[in-house]
Amino acid sequence: MTATTGAPSGAHSSDGQVAEVAGDPFTAVETGSAIALGVISLLIAGLLPLLLSALAEERRLSAAGIGLAAMLEALSTGLVTGLAGIVLKPRRLRLVAAVATVLLIVADLATVRASGSGVFLVRTLAGVPEGLMLWIAIGLISRTQTPERWAAVLFTGMGITQLGVATGLSALILPRFGANGGYVTLACATALAAPLCLVLPRSLGAAPGSEGGGGGAPPLRGWVALAGTLSFAASLTAVSVYILPLARQAGLSVAVGRTAISVGLGCQILGGVLATVLAGRVRYITIFWICALAFLSTWATYAVSAPAGAFVAVTGLAGLCGMLAGPFLVPMTIEADPSRRAAMQSGAVQLLAGALGPLLASFVVGDRDVHGVLVLGAGLLLLGLAVVTVLHRLAVGDRGRAVEAEGSPQQNHRALS
Template sequence: MEAQVVSPPRREAVISQGVGVVALLIAGLQPVILGALEREHRLSTAEIGLAATVELMAIGVACGLAAAFLKPVNIRLKMLVACLLHAAVMWSTTLTSGAGVIATRGLAGACAGVMLWLAIGVIARSSRPERASGVFVTVQTFAQLVLAAALPATVMPQWGVNGALTCLAVISLLAALAALAGPDRFAPLPKPEGGGRLDARSLGGLAAVFLWMAFIVALWVYLEPLAALAGLMPREAGLAVALALGLQVLGGAAATFVGDRVPPARMLLGVGVINALILATLWSGPGRAVFVVCVAVFGFLWLFALPFQTLLLIRIDPTRRASMQLGAAQLLGSSAGPLAASLLVGDGPVGRALLMSAGCLAVSLVLISLFGTRTRPG
């Protein structure tokens, strides 16, 4: 039986999700920001990957710690401090290079993780969490797309990457002002019968989410070299990636329409099978057209699956405490996947990244079938 939760008012929920969107803007802008830092000789090629991994891991760790230890009271003050610090650290990146950039990106990730905690707290308490999650990931991806297109075309030609970083700092300042009109406290989540710790089923569900995201991002970061193997020119590969990003928005919107009409474990298992077919097709060495179709479907399924991860964790743990750790599991998986894939690929064939992705997906589907298809007794 699902525990009863108290949903925040609509206005507060919208503001909270807006702050979360700002927290995750960098996830879609890392290629723009870090690539520009490398072109300006402020990061080496190796440091790009390290800076990206450090920031995403910091967001995931900070979000998880916030969910575990921050009490849902005096939220406006906490968000004001987190957003102001995020703006300050974002701007301080304009003054640094090399190790300094990596350090500031890690600090920015820590602030963003606390900001993301606010959005996840609203989603976990929503009466329709799958709808709230679908709206969140759709708006988040759309905002990333808009800025990824706008910043290089507007501020960066004249002011370089520092112009983009300053714009992101201003956006964080606006989020700080918005947070003052957001929620100041959340109703506490129901307490589990066995105490406050997550049980084995909840941890298994979170591990499934972690591995699912590791599969996705490990494949995503190697799409361009895989496209070259399929015979696509760099411009064609870029168009394929842009198509996938556009279909991500449609995938998130489609998930809000489907909602909870299908059990989340069954939906995720079905999506997983389609993704397995995509990996098998990419491994077989497809032609250019087939490769583009696979990438497009992969992009659609990426965001389509995310709201069902929220529902899965709520079905596993009706107190919704496991779902509060969803952001941490997703972000840590997103950073661990490409790191593990890079170690596996090394100087060898890029196809090894497909094997890495396939292994993560397979274990994730096993965990979902073990922990997600049975209802909790009582």
């Protein structure tokens, strides 16, 4: 179940502000702008299959290069987000956001003239401002009294924007302007972050288990929970960046593959809404098991070269379950580490998973056959599910022993009297 600090489910104060765990409450404008900044920083995540595959079709990347480019950008973003959460104090956030926005626009435009190793370099550098922007959003979310609910709001907003942009790219931009048009569009979308920089919180208060804004290192179970997060999420990113090549090897057209990606992003919106509704009401372990079965069914369908309708349908199912499961990684880490130090690193670890999955996939795919990524995804998924299940059972056992320990002194007192 979700661990909270005793706030109402909505995490709002009586005057409509969003309550912090420590410090002054955030206004609705501050909260919305920080989450919107996070949505913009993560926009590229839903567009990687389209943009990188477009680069590959233009002979600017190889099939293995798709996974490597995705890995480098996600790795850079995750490392910057994680390190910023540990070493930086959340001060002068408006200035940080403004500088990051400009740098990201420059990186997106620089991709237009890049190919091969140049793509790797530019997209790795793009991960730095993306990581700083996401650090601001995660910092605010981790300081609310129901972080899993606000994480679901972030994920839902991410799904909506990714769907809109991906649909526009598939229908209008990529067929006419190719990959360059896609990255120019991405730069224009990034520019929308500029006005947000004026209304962000100027600073954030300290989070639980930290001093002066630092996060601190999680305990052992917290690290294990993060390892489970890494494996679970890496399985999804490993497969997702190869949807278009999998469609082609199933004998389907590029248009079908792009449609599947758009449908998957659309279903992510439903998954985000469902996660918002179910947060605090359904055990995370139940969600993980249901979603794992859906993912395995999807990948089995990819493996047997299903017809277009089935391919698109299961991609939509995977999109829904991916967005549903994501926010529940937060209560999972909170149960393993109630200090929330591991939860504060969950977002960064999920980004690192976005790097690890494509990296591992690049070793098991080739230009002629990418089905090895399905075996890899299944293995990572089952490993992550095993870790999560063991941690949950340990936590249940701990709670049972705590209840017994609380009851023992009373029983002893009755026996003596």
